[in-house]
Amino acid sequence: MADQFDSALDLLRRLNPKHTSRNLNLICDLVPDLTEDLLSSVDQPLEVRPCKKTGRDYLLCDYNRDGDSWRSPWSNEFDPPVSDAELPSERVRKMEIRANEAFDVYRELYYEGGISSVYFWGLDDGFAGVVLLKKLSPSASAANASSGSWDSIHVFEATDRTRSAHYKLTSTVILNLGSSGEALGELELSGNMTRQVEQDMPVEDDGSHVVNVGKLVENMELKMRNLLQEVYFGKAKDVVGDLRSIPSLTETNKDRATQREMISSMNR
Structure with a gap:
């Protein structure tokens, strides 16, 4: 299990960071036993959810999650409700x-x-x-x-x-x-x-x-x-x-010619 976990982390580090969430879900589907450890160890772009009680948006992460529910910092309530949630x-x-x-x-x-x-x-x-x-x-x-x-x-x-x-x-x-x-x-x-x-x-x-x-x-x-x-x-x-140089080729050649002319005049 430890080898699989280390391999999963190494793979995620080598893939495009933009698609971390998608790649993480695919790995969890392949190895469900690693789901909890990976979700708590891998940082991924934050998701947004509206608080049903206050209407304000809040961010989701592993630290306000209980199963498939998330706690709103504005209402201190889980959505969906959790009967034995730790507050x-x-x-x-x-x-x-x-x-x-x-x-x-x-x-x-x-x-x-x-x-x-x-x-x-x-x-x-x-x-x-x-x-x-x-x-x-x-x-x-x-x-x-x-x-x-x-x-x-x-x-x-x-x-x-x-x-x-x-x-x-x-x-x-x-x-x-x-x-x-x-x-x-x-x-x-x-x-x-x-x-x-x-x-x-x-x-x-x-x-x-x-x-x-x-x-x-x-x-x-x-x-x-x-x-x-x-x-x-x-x-x-x-x-x-x-x-790729920003100036045009004509401008670049003109600058180089000017530079060579200055160097030649200094050597005389």
Whole structure:
């Protein structure tokens, strides 16, 4: 079983990240015994569902799932209902509500749209949670059609200490970009990135936990965005530049001639 699980993870890493959800479902159909382990181990683009009680959209992940039901962070209810579902304690739920309110503001400031969802659950020596953010940006015109999606998954553990807490954050960003048009043809750019950080931070009350988690997620997203810009966009620009020059051949030859003339005049 362990060999099959490792092989499945290795296969998913080698396939197109854009089709992770489809490939994951196909592997689960082939080896049903791996379903639970794969769903809890493989990050995939987040799905959206409306909350029946509040009408607000929320994001689905393994951390708010119970079988085939998902818990809404806005109503704290499962859809479809689960009779014996495990819900967060009163203390954890209060922090979860405050965190959802805080990250809803964060989402609007940084993403100017999109959807956010935060889920907390208790631990023996503290609590844990996940912060989810999703933004779709489709645009189309007669000459060009482009689309993009950004999925952020931030899983953390908070261990209580005397007047402080130890936080361990694991963040994953899934990026999908696509463009097609008569001038450039079709282009797809997909990938994901995972980073971890651990840090001790002061805590005065439960509200401090929400502030601390917010700072950790904000700093991590800024770092990962800069890395993605350097790795994906910078590398793609270099590759395209090596394959096809932007200026016309006439302009390129003129520049080369000017350069040779300058070098010749300096050698005289």
